[in-house]
Each structure stands twice: as C-alpha cells, then as structure tokens.
Amino acid sequence: MKLKRLGAPLAVLAAAAISLTACASNEGSAPASTSAAPSNLSGTLNGIGSSAQGAAQTVWAAGFQEANPKVTVNYDPQGSGAGRKSFISGAADFAGSDAALKAEELSSTFAGCAPSSKGIDLPVYISPIAIAYNVDGVKDLKLDAATIAGIFSGKITTWDDAKIKDQNKDASLPSAPITVVHRSDDSGTTQNFTEYLAANAADVWTAPASQTFPFQVGDAAKGTSGVADATKNAKNSITYIDESGSAGLSIAQLKVGDEYTKLSADGAAAVVAASPIADGREANDLAIAIDRKATNKGDWPLVLVSYIVACQEYKDAAKADLVKGYVDYIISEDAQKAAAEQAGSAPLASDLASKVKDAVASIK
Incomplete structure (x- = not known):
C-alpha cells in the first residue's frame, strides 16, 4: 500500500x-x-x-x-x-x-x-542537535562545550558538579548522579555531536569524532526514538538528539562565543549556509564541512546536515x-x-x- x-x-x-x-x-x-x-x-x-x-x-x-x-x-x-x-x-x-x-x-x-x-x-x-535532559525543577539549563564533553565522557558525574553550577547559579540542581543516554547504533547524529566536541573541547573530549559513541558511560539506546524514550524514562538523565525527536524533554542552552544561545533551526541553517563544500570530493558530491566553531549571534554549531x-x-x-x-x-x-x-x-x-x-x- x-x-x-x-x-x-x-x-x-x-x-x-x-x-x-x-x-x-x-x-x-x-x-x-x-x-x-x-x-x-x-x-x-x-x-x-x-x-x-x-x-x-x-x-x-x-x-x-x-x-x-x-x-x-x-x-x-x-x-x-x-x-x-x-x-x-x-x-x-x-x-x-x-x-x-x-x-x-x-x-x-x-x-x-x-x-x-x-x-x-x-x-x-538541516537540523539542530539538542542537548535534551530530564531533571525535575530545572529549566533553562546552560552548558558550554567543555561541560558537555565532561558529562558525556564520564568525567562529570553529578548534577551539582561545580562546572555545571557555575553556569547555572539560579538553578536548583540535585545532588544526584547524571544518567548519560547515548546512541547504541552507528549514528550520523553521534558523528556530528562528537565532531562538535572534538572541535570545541579537545582538552576534555579526548576521542576522535566517530559514528560510534566512544566512551563506556551511561545507557545506550537505538535510534532517535530510542534515546528519546530512554531519557524520558530516566530521572536526572541527559542525551544528544535530533531536535525532531526532543518533544517532551527540556533543551539546554549552548554557549556560543560569549553568550548562551537557545536552540533554533534558523541558527543551525545559518551555520550550514556559511560552511563550505568539503574538499577532495567528486564534482557532484556535496558533503559539507560544517564550521563547528561558528560564533555569530544566534548560531547553533551543534548541527547536522543529513x-x-x-x-x-x-x-x-x-x-x-x-x-x-x-x-x-x-x-x-x-x-x-x-x-x-x-x-x-x-x-x-x-x-x-x-x-x-x-x-x-x-x-x-
């Protein structure tokens, strides 16, 4: 049919x-x-x-x-x-x-x-990747790349860690373990997420960009729907996910340059529009070399091009x-x-x- x-x-x-x-x-x-x-x-x-x-x-x-x-x-x-x-x-x-x-x-x-x-x-x-979380009473969470890298590599393990608290002075962060949720399958979302961290927090994110999540931390789930469901069902959890699958979860603001930026499709599109076609490809291959360090106002460099x-x-x-x-x-x-x-x-x-x-x- x-x-x-x-x-x-x-x-x-x-x-x-x-x-x-x-x-x-x-x-x-x-x-x-x-x-x-x-x-x-x-x-x-x-x-x-x-x-x-x-x-x-x-x-x-x-x-x-x-x-x-x-x-x-x-x-x-x-x-x-x-x-x-x-x-x-x-x-x-x-x-x-x-x-x-x-x-x-x-x-x-x-x-x-x-x-x-x-x-x-x-x-x-073109879609922004969200840092989505499930923490009761915490809204408008703010995170920079180094802190995200610390969380997802297992170096930051509790929600009241000083690196999180320093960016969220008015938030009631629980003294609870962080449950990291990541993709279990080879994923382009993981590739884009790890490219962003490797570019912006290389001293913390020590693994190369990869379609396979590189650290033994947290819980693994398959596909966009899998990580969404796992995060919704686990208190004090956090994941990276295509924005289309983030409904029902809170979304963190991302530090871009000197400011914290809210996720937006327009911000993702602006980064892609300013990024060049990758070198060394065939004439009709339009792979894009995304500028992961973009810092213009409103930019969202944690973006995927599909x-x-x-x-x-x-x-x-x-x-x-x-x-x-x-x-x-x-x-x-x-x-x-x-x-x-x-x-x-x-x-x-x-x-x-x-x-x-x-x-x-x-x-x-």
Missing part, C-alpha cells in the same frame, strides 16, 4: 520505526500542501537510514506519491550507518545519512551503481529516474517547508538547493 497523507505525531512515528509505506486513505491531519509535478514515473523506491530524517521522509513520501500515484516510496529509519551499508550492498536504492560517505566507504564497490560509479552525498535536511546518498550512475536506468524524481521533489520549496513544519528542520538555503538540483540532474 502507498503512503498518502499522514500527520501522526513525531513521537509515534519515531517509536514505531516503521517503513514508510502506509494506508492509501487520507488518515489523520494532512501534511503541509505540496506541489510535486505529476509524472509518468512508476515503481518502488527503497531507502534505509537516518532516524533523524524519519519524520521528514514521512512528509516527503506522502507528497511525492500524491503526485506520482504509480510510485511507492519505502523508508526504513534504521540509522545512518545501517543506511550506508545497505546502499553500498545494494539492499537499498538510496540511503539517508546524517554523515557523508567516508573515504573507506567511497573505495567500496557499490552494488546498485554502474561499474566504476560511486555514491554521492546530496544534502536535503544527506540522500545516491549513485552517480545506476545500473538500472529506471531506478535512476525514480531517485532523481524523488530527490528533486525533496529539495523543492514546498517539500522543504512541509518538513520544517513537521520535523522542525531548517529549509535548504536557495543557493545550496540550486547546487543540489544541479547534482541531481547529473544522476544517470
């Missing part, structure tokens, strides 16, 4: 962690109006990957299938690492990933791509047409707006959207 128009709450969508095929009837509230151009496309498109993209993929699949009733889009939010592995093996037609393909992955043979063709990274989703990973050239030309049609729709103004309304993401800046559109056109 084809997913048509769904508006289920994000928490339910995340907890279900389902493939995005659903009922053909219009159930629940509809996503924001979209305007994908009707086409003669037909077939099934299978994607696996980022759980952070999950809610946005629900909206995108609905809008695309509405305009292309002969197409079924399936998306399984298993996590970024699983998505890239599935794409490389040919088990998925595209991956959703919160981290660009690594050098060792680019050296792989991509089973669904034409011989000698590789995957390319197409940015489609990609659609697709073949530059597919073995199956019909599959290439489906991927091109779908990604071209995803980066449209209407689709980006619909995702922002449903998932709290930031629409692509027009110049970045234009670059992605050109890259999509090059897919064969």
Whole structure:
C-alpha cells in the first residue's frame, strides 16, 4: 500500500520505526500542501537510514506519491550507518545519512551503481542537535562545550558538579548522579555531536569524532526514538538528539562565543549556509564541512546536515529516474517547508538547493 497523507505525531512515528509505506486513505491531519509535478514515473523506491530524517521522509513520501500515484516510496529509519551499508550492498536504492560517505566507504564497490560509479552525498535536511535532559525543577539549563564533553565522557558525574553550577547559579540542581543516554547504533547524529566536541573541547573530549559513541558511560539506546524514550524514562538523565525527536524533554542552552544561545533551526541553517563544500570530493558530491566553531549571534554549531546518498550512475536506468524524481521533489520549496513544519528542520538555503538540483540532474 502507498503512503498518502499522514500527520501522526513525531513521537509515534519515531517509536514505531516503521517503513514508510502506509494506508492509501487520507488518515489523520494532512501534511503541509505540496506541489510535486505529476509524472509518468512508476515503481518502488527503497531507502534505509537516518532516524533523524524519519519524520521528514514521512512528509516527503506522502507528497511525492500524491503526485506520482504509480510510485511507492519505502523508508526504513534504521540509522545512518545501517543506511550506508545497505546502499553500498545494494539492499537499498538510496540511503539517508546524517554523515557523508567516508573515504573507506567511497573505495567500496557499490552494488546498485554502474561499474566504476560511486555514491554521492546530496544534502536535503538541516537540523539542530539538542542537548535534551530530564531533571525535575530545572529549566533553562546552560552548558558550554567543555561541560558537555565532561558529562558525556564520564568525567562529570553529578548534577551539582561545580562546572555545571557555575553556569547555572539560579538553578536548583540535585545532588544526584547524571544518567548519560547515548546512541547504541552507528549514528550520523553521534558523528556530528562528537565532531562538535572534538572541535570545541579537545582538552576534555579526548576521542576522535566517530559514528560510534566512544566512551563506556551511561545507557545506550537505538535510534532517535530510542534515546528519546530512554531519557524520558530516566530521572536526572541527559542525551544528544535530533531536535525532531526532543518533544517532551527540556533543551539546554549552548554557549556560543560569549553568550548562551537557545536552540533554533534558523541558527543551525545559518551555520550550514556559511560552511563550505568539503574538499577532495567528486564534482557532484556535496558533503559539507560544517564550521563547528561558528560564533555569530544566534548560531547553533551543534548541527547536522543529513544527506540522500545516491549513485552517480545506476545500473538500472529506471531506478535512476525514480531517485532523481524523488530527490528533486525533496529539495523543492514546498517539500522543504512541509518538513520544517513537521520535523522542525531548517529549509535548504536557495543557493545550496540550486547546487543540489544541479547534482541531481547529473544522476544517470
């Protein structure tokens, strides 16, 4: 069955962690109006990957299938690492990933791509990563990068530690152990989180940036929904999570430069807009080198850019047409707006959207 128009709450969508095929009837509230151009496309498109993209993929699949009733889009939010592995093996037609393909992955043979063709990274989703917490009576928690690094590396173990108290003099911090919640699966969110800490608190965060959480501390849970549920169910807990999954949790302010900044999609988008395309990639690979040390007013450098990973050239030309049609729709103004309304993401800046559109056109 084809997913048509769904508006289920994000928490339910995340907890279900389902493939995005659903009922053909219009159930629940509809996503924001979209305007994908009707086409003669037909077939099934299978994607696996980022759980952070999950809610946005629900909206995108609905809008695309509405305009292309002969197409079924399936998306399984298993996590970024699983998505890239599935794409490389040919088990998925595209991956959703919160981290660009690594050098060792680019050296792989991509089973669904034409011989000698590789995957390319197409940015489609920008979202702030929240430092979310569950501590009774504590609102507007303020944290700098060094303190976050100390908490998540296990060096700061109680909520009334002086490093936390010094930044939150008016807060009633409990004398209680901190329960750290982190991702158990290889995760692009973890990659972006650890990149931020490695860039801003290298003297405390001694591990390199990684898609695997590097320290033996706290509790591990799978996917965006998993860490959200674990944090909600554990008092005095804290996690890092895509903003789309943070409903029901308190969100800390982040020290950026000399000021504490509240999380915002606009602040995340501003950092991405000012960041360059990474060096050393293929012409149509648009991996972004995020400026993790951005300090302009309102900036939120703890941000993830999530990609659609697709073949530059597919073995199956019909599959290439489906991927091109779908990604071209995803980066449209209407689709980006619909995702922002449903998932709290930031629409692509027009110049970045234009670059992605050109890259999509090059897919064969």
